[in-house]
Amino acid sequence: MKRIILICLAALFLLPSMAMAHSKVSESTPTKDETVTASPAEISLTFNTNIEKLSQFKLLNESGEQVKTGEIAVDKATMSGAVTEPLQNGVYTVKWTIIGADGHAVDGEYAFTVNAPEATPSNSPEAAPTESAAPSPAAEDSEAPDASASADPAVSGEPAPADSADDAQAEEAQPVNTMIWIIGGAIVLAAIVILIRRNRK
DSSP states (O other): OHHHHHHHHHHHHHHHHHHHHSOOEEEEESOTTOEESSOOSEEEEEESSOOOTTOEEEEEOTTSOEEOBOOOEEETTEEEEEBOSOOOSEEEEEEEEEEOTTSOEEEEEEEEEEOOOOOOOOOOOOOOOOOOOOOOHHHHHTSOOOHHHHHOHHHHOOOOHHHHHHHHHHHHHHHHHHHHHHHHHHHHHHHHHHHHHHHHO
């Protein structure tokens, strides 16, 4: 009877110590059920006892797909791994498996949420492309005429130099011709008068 009592007493003292010997998470980043407003740079778990180098964890998204992380480092009671790519908004689960100080394998998991604000688009309007101004009719009319048109006397309306000289000579010759005809006519009349007088004599 005494042995049974001693065994029961020993069990009462040993069971709590055995339970406390198993490693468990005492701190984590992000913490359990936390909602973060930016993608975390790394996942870090700290346990209540030192853990072995073989300890690992996995990061899973809402679809259960594993998210790539950097190499997991174990330093005494802490293991951590960098998040190599920004996490999209959603719920993520950290599943860990460690070898505790008592040599037993212990596993567990916890979740956190990423809820980063979405970037708002810029309201500044884009600069409208400038259209090249079409030439106005007045500008088109004021353009200089072609060189060929200005060089052609018939098109430009200006008389050629040779035509101007001929016209000047013709104008000068008209009075001379008139005088010649008058003098000639006077000579003929004088000759007729002389002939008539001679015939009468």
